[in-house]
Amino acid sequence: MNRSSFLKKSGLAFGLAFTPSIATSNSISNLINLKDKLKPKIVKNDQGxxxxxxxxxxxxxxxxxxxxxxxxxxxxxxxxxxxxxxxxxxxxxxxxxxxxxxxxxxxxxxxxxxxxxxxxxxxxxxxxxxxxxxxxxxxxxxxxxxxxxxxxxxxxxxxxxxxxxxxxxxxxxxxxxxxxx
Structure with missing residues (x-):
């Protein structure tokens, strides 16, 4: 197997093997929920x-x-x-x-x-x-x-x-x- 084929196949296998666990991972869910809760904030030098x-x-x-x-x-x-x-x-x-x-x-x-x-x-x-x-x-x-x-x-x-x-x-x-x- 040449390098290009190996990388394509192993990358696909790796992605498929870990996709379900990543999708259900609490840490990923927490990051997504956190992004939804946080609001951008700009604070100028003279503000606070x-x-x-x-x-x-x-x-x-x-x-x-x-x-x-x-x-x-x-x-x-x-x-x-x-x-x-x-x-x-x-x-x-x-x-x-x-x-x-x-x-x-x-x-x-x-x-x-x-x-x-x-x-x-x-x-x-x-x-x-x-x-x-x-x-x-x-x-x-x-x-x-x-x-x-x-x-x-x-x-x-x-x-x-x-x-x-x-x-x-x-x-x-x-x-x-x-x-x-």
Whole structure:
């Protein structure tokens, strides 16, 4: 049998062998159903829900309600010295993409300086923290998947202004699977 015949016959056999299982596969059905539920969304640079989360000014662009709880994404604008102490997420992974400024990021005990264009992944169950360094505000686009953390940020954003009550912050975060070290 020549190569062309073999590829045609084996491709057809492979396709026929797996077509019934693919057609009835839950994962394919879930993808089709998900596509039907999700609606396109365009969010301009100056659009989003603004939250002041203990000094971290966040503009939420995409939430779980937009993505069937797959992902949430926000952009922040943070002054030098502001940061989040070492903590662990048990429910979501996070991706940090620096848009401007300098961010000192610690993930799993390794600290690095991120600048515009740099990206870092902080998987769930891994200790991480960040702090804005330098002389200018920094901005990051953060994605969390699955979604849900944005609900916690709304609760934190509703706390009274002024120095945060760390016990209250830790209690709220704990309800969303986040603990501080």
């Amino acid at each position: 829900d603004i939250l002041n989360v203990i000094g971290d000014i966040q503009m939420h662009k995409i939430s779980g309600s937009d993505t069937n709880n797959q992902i949430a994404e926000w952009v922040n604008d943070v002054a030098p010295g502001v940061g989040i102490p070492p903590h662990v997420h048990t429910l979501e992974d996070e991706i940090f993409r620096v848009i401007k400024g300098k961010v000192e990021l610690m993930v799993d005990g390794e600290t690095t300086i991120l600048e515009a264009g740099d990206i870092a992944l902080a998987p769930k169950n891994i200790v991480h923290s960040w702090r804005i360094i330098g002389e200018e505000n920094a901005s990051m686009c953060t994605s969390a998947f699955p979604a849900g953390i944005e609900v916690m940020f709304k609760e934190l954003g509703a706390l009274p202004p002024g120095p945060p009550n760390f016990e209250k912050v830790a209690e709220i975060c704990g309800r969303y699977g986040i603990s501080f070290l």
